Amino acid sequence: FMLKSLKKKMKDQAGLTLIELLVVIVILGIIAAVAIPMVMSQRETAETNTDAQTEAIVQDAVNRYSTIVGTWPATDGDVNGGLLVPDYLKEFPTECANGDTAAFAINDDGIVTMSCTE
Numbered sequence: 001f002m003l004k005s006l007k008k009k010m011k012d013q014a015g016l017t018l019i020e021l022l023v024v025i026v027i028l029g030i031i032a033a034v035a036i037p038m039v040m041s042q043r044e045t046a047e048t049n050t051d052a053q054t055e056a057i058v059q060d061a062v063n064r065y066s067t068i069v070g071t072w073p074a075t076d077g078d079v080n081g082g083l084l085v086p087d088y089l090k091e092f093p094t095e096c097a098n099g100d101t102a103a104f105a106i107n108d109d110g111i112v113t114m115s116c117t118e
Contacts, residue, residue, distance in 0.1 A: 054096075054097075058093065058104055
């Protein structure tokens with residue numbers, strides 16, 4: 001008997017009411033309002049971490065170069081790919097994670113810094 005009455009109610013109902021539809025749209029809007037900022041901040045964090053990792057890879061190549069050659073490579077040309085490829089790096093990174101152009105500098109202590117410019 002219960003199954004028959006449920007089937008009859010389902011037959012009589014043609015679809016969603018306007019109120020039900022509005023409730024679903026509001027819920028989806030709230031989820032989007034919470035989720036989108038979280039995803040965007042994660043993207044920025046990922047870009048920062050990627051750039052830091054790229055800088056660390058170049059720093060490692062500079063350190064290995066210095067160990068073998070005995071001097072730090074010069075910033076102009078040497079660090080930016082000249083002497084480090086292919087012996088210390090397979091290819092030299094030219095872009096930051098956000099697509100900007102990457103430039104590397106090395107100080108007198110052999111510390112590599114990376115900057116991103118459009």
